[in-house]
Amino acid sequence: MSHRVIELHHIVPIATIPSVLHHGILSDEQAAKNYPPSLITPGPQIPKGLKLHQYARLYFDAHNPVLFNRKTENLCVLRVSTEVFDIEGVVLTDQHASSPYARYLGPHQIGQLNFDPIFSDNWEDPNQIQHLRKKAAKCAEVLVPVCIPFCFISGAYVPDENSLASIKNHGFKRESMINLNLFFL
């Protein structure tokens, strides 16, 4: 495994922490079953795998365009152990998993991912194509079939004191900390 990957991230509204405590991190399909009448968009088929909405989805780095686009929401980032790589059927992607030209890899192929753009602080570039390339790489994902049990969650990052209090009020007892570098404040 790449020594640069020390944990994985899941972006989630703080209000859904009670569900995480109960069920872990769910795929969209599982979430819809547990919380009807949730709507799900069926995702593309991963070759030799499941459909995208049947995976629980993690990022290598949550400091990415998805978190940026959701910066007005009350979110936290769950820290997930890299031990999920040992779960059968895990898929790695080199860009957003729903991208039509995403590459899907097994955990043993992690060395094929270029972690420089994945872990870079920003994706701005004066060259538009290079900018899009960097932006896509920031959204590289880890797809775990069906759900990620709570035991794989080691803690959470939050953007401020209010969020810290809020996540604790929701009963989250794992280590929580304010991470100003991760969120777009």
Added chain:
Amino acid sequence: MINPAWLTILEVVAHIAQQPYANPVGKTIFQKIPYILTEQGVETGFKFTPVDYGLSSMDMMNAFQLFTRANLTQEHLQGRTTIIQIDADYAEYKTKHQAVLDKYAKPIERTVDLFSRIKTTHQAEEVIIALYSARTLKKQKATPELSEKELLNYIVSWKKTWGMLEQYKSVANTIRHLQMLGWLRLKYSELTEIPR
């Protein structure tokens, strides 16, 4: 007689078959791999000509027949798709011509990467048409600089049915992704049809 450079085609198929999350190579995709290898300088000797459905090459079809006769490939029906499998006799050929495969290791690797990303035969056709059209247009122009929009317009004027909105968006998306993956080098255009 089998040109040793043609073994790069079989090597690509063998590598894709080993990918945990890539579609196996079907008959249609199999016919697209040689163009990508030839474009990268693999001396296949194949000449490609544009036809309604994409590109055609008589030399390539002859080579495929030689593969079958030499027990290098087999066809299997998987659902409604004919899958190409590399036969056991390939190992012997591979050992004999390892130096050629080593020489072309980079084009093989890039081709495996590209086709591991392609999920449908239609997507493969868009890729081939985009790369072939870019090369053709660059040859025609006095300056080598070509924009994404020029390429898109050229393609939809060739493939008339691709001018419908959904297909147009799909081709635009393919051109943009080929740029991002380093397969095309074009001047950026504001393609409002595709999300940024």
